[in-house]
Amino acid sequence: MELINKTIELVKEKLKGTESGHDWFHIERVWNLSLKIHEKEGGDKLVIELAALLHDIADPKFHNGDETIATKIVTEFLNHEKVDSGTIEKVIFIIENMSFKNRNDAPENLPLELKIVQDADRIDAIGAIGIARTFNFGGYKNNLMYHPDIHPKLNQTKEEYKKSNGTTINHFYEKLLLLKDLLNTETAKEIAEQRHQFMLQFLDQFYKEWNVTF
Secondary structure: OHHHHHHHHHHHHHOOOOOHHHOHHHHHHHHHHHHHHHHHHOOOHHHHHHHHHHOOOOOHHHOOOOOOHHHHHHHHHHHHOOOOHHHHHHHHHHHHHOOOOOOOOOOOOOOHHHHHHHHHHHHOOOHHHHHHHHHHHHHHOOOOOOOOOOOOOOOOOHHHHHHOOOOHHHHHHHOHHHHHHHOOOHHHHHHHHHHHHHHHHHHHHHHHHHOOOO
16 A cells, blocks of 8 residues: 555656646546456456556656656656566556557557556546546647537547547547447446447537537
């Protein structure tokens, strides 16, 4: 517990003032979701907790796309706390391979611990929380909320996804609605189903209100 508490302190400090869709509360939700999935799916609890807590310690989208900063911070911190090298390697592997944009580059036969943390992170991106986070980030980027003449860009490459500044509504089709079918564990799939349906209901209501139809 001492290691987990120190990790929480580090994350809170590093994410102070961060955009609210990727702040400490996001980390806390992913951590709690990871533990709930772990209860049914198993896996190395310490690796899961550390990866969940540290997975967004330096999100590349807020660091000019640099995907190496998180690895450096996590490695330095865990070495300082005298965590064994095997655990550090597993945590780093999860952090480097769990993101949506890197899904086509991830190796096959992913470890259970990665599947669990990845599922937890993806679940937090859908449902009511997912909708709130998406509009918050769209506002942060000053993106349009919706434009009927701007259509979603499906099957984007990693580079296209990173540079995308499309509308917030398009992001549902480019990512959020895809996540349910990308989940790894049966536990996560059960949790995600209701959240997915809630997003579909939201979009239906959004279009009715946008087009003033009843």
